[in-house]
Amino acid sequence: MKKNNFYEKVYIVARHIPTGRVTSYGAIATYLGAKRSARMVGWAMNNSHKQELPVPAHRVVNRLGILTGKHHFDGVNLMQQLLENEGIKIIENQIQDFEKVFWQPEGIIFDK
DNA sequence: ACCATGACGTTTC
DNA sequence: CGAAACGCCATGG
Numbered sequence: 382m383k384k385n386n387f388y389e390k391v392y393i394v395a396r397h398i399p400t401g402r403v404t405s406y407g408a409i410a411t412y413l414g415a416k417r418s419a420r421m422v423g424w425a426m427n428n429s430h431k432q433e434l435p436v437p438a439h440r441v442v443n444r445l446g447i448l449t450g451k452h453h454f455d456g457v458n459l460m461q462q463l464l465e466n467e468g469i470k471i472i473e474n475q476i477q478d479f480e481k482v483f484w485q486p487e488g489i490i491f492d493k
Numbered sequence: 494a495c496c497a498t499g500a501c502g503t504t505t506c
Numbered sequence: 507c508g509a510a511a512c513g514c515c516a517t518g519g
Contacts, residue, residue: 387516406501417514423500424516443501450500 387413391425392432394486398440401467402484403476405444412486426450439463446479 390413398404406422415421422441429436439460443449451460451474461471470477 410501415515417502418516419501420499420514421501421516424498426500429500438500441500445502448500453500 387415387418387421388425388428390491391422392429392434392436393491394489395426395429395436395438395441396434397486397489398437398484401469402482403440403442403446403464403469403479404484404486405442405446407444408483408485409441412489423450427453440467440484442476446476446483448474448476 391409394404394409394412406419406426407416409422410416410419413422426436426438426441429438438450439448439454441450448460448464448471451457454460461474464471464476469482476482
């Protein structure tokens, strides 16, 4: 993991997700200029736990607002609990009112 | 350079 | 609705 551009950005963006809001892998990828690399974003999340700074990966879901990556957390309920704890309603692994809690990356400052 | 992998996305069945 | 087939692309062996 020496990559400092793509992953770094992904982590930075993820850390900018406001509490109680969520975004999608595709949104992040698009914001980073590689809209076709949503998979990379997901993969970055996979490595996110290795980062020193905490990355709220639970606030990143797929474009349908489904917690596809929940299996990568401690328990399959952790991700959902974290989100619900922030006021997000989830039913059957799917975020309710996804459009309302969706957060589009913007105004992010990439340190570097 | 080639091949495999993947927390995606879209389309099709 | 669920599964599968593609497409896409960065990363690592």
